[in-house]
Amino acid sequence: MSATITDTQGIVAIAAAAVAVIALLVGIALMRSVRSLKHSQRMVIGEGRERDLVAHAAELQDSFEALRMYVEDAASRLDGRLGGAEDRLGGALSHRSLVRYDAYNELSGQQSMSIALLDDAHSGIVLSCIHHRDQARVYAKQVHGGRGELELSPEEAEAVRLAVRPAGDEEQVDVAARQSG
Numbered sequence: 029m030s031a032t033i034t035d036t037q038g039i040v041a042i043a044a045a046a047v048a049v050i051a052l053l054v055g056i057a058l059m060r061s062v063r064s065l066k067h068s069q070r071m072v073i074g075e076g077r078e079r080d081l082v083a084h085a086a087e088l089q090d091s092f093e094a095l096r097m098y099v100e101d102a103a104s105r106l107d108g109r110l111g112g113a114e115d116r117l118g119g120a121l122s123h124r125s126l127v128r129y130d131a132y133n134e135l136s137g138q139q140s141m142s143i144a145l146l147d148d149a150h151s152g153i154v155l156s157c158i159h160h161r162d163q164a165r166v167y168a169k170q171v172h173g174g175r176g177e178l179e180l181s182p183e184e185a186e187a188v189r190l191a192v193r194p195a196g197d198e199e200q201v202d203v204a205a206r207q208s209g
Contacts, residue, residue, distance in 0.1 A: 123152075126142075127141065150174035174188060
């Protein structure tokens with residue numbers, strides 16, 4: 029018995045050949061896809077490293093965790109240093125004012141003055157320089173919490189008041205300057 033294309037064996041052979049060709053084409057497409065995937069994986073992982081993407085992701089996670097711990101440690105140290113700097117700055121001279129006046133009503137152009145130099149706790153000193161025609165005298169008084177250790181003159185008290193005034197309260201300075209002038 030001879031087999032022809034039209035009988036059952038021939039049709040099965042043609043169908044098997046068609047399936048084989050389709051399988052070959054699918055195999056070629058999958059091979060190209062795998063090659064493209066490997067190329068992309070090499071771009072992510074880098075050349076010369078033989079490992080999979082999961083291992084690379086795990087290494088990245090470990091690196092990010094180490095970086096996070098380093099940043100937290102650095103931030104903690106920075107907070108400590110910043111706290112120390114803020115404490116030191118609290119004791120720095122941060123409030124000051126100058127009041128000029130004519131101590132002896134000599135019309136000498138307000139040559140006498142009182143200077144308040146205070147820290148954030150409103151403590152520091154008030155320096156007063158009283159000018160007279162023939163002499164000048166300098167006085168220093170300590171201030172604690174905005175109050176003089178010794179009794180302050182009206183001009184010294186004004187200098188302390190102006191030094192501890194709230195920021196942006198410039199109108200009071202102009203009024204005080206006009207009153208003393």
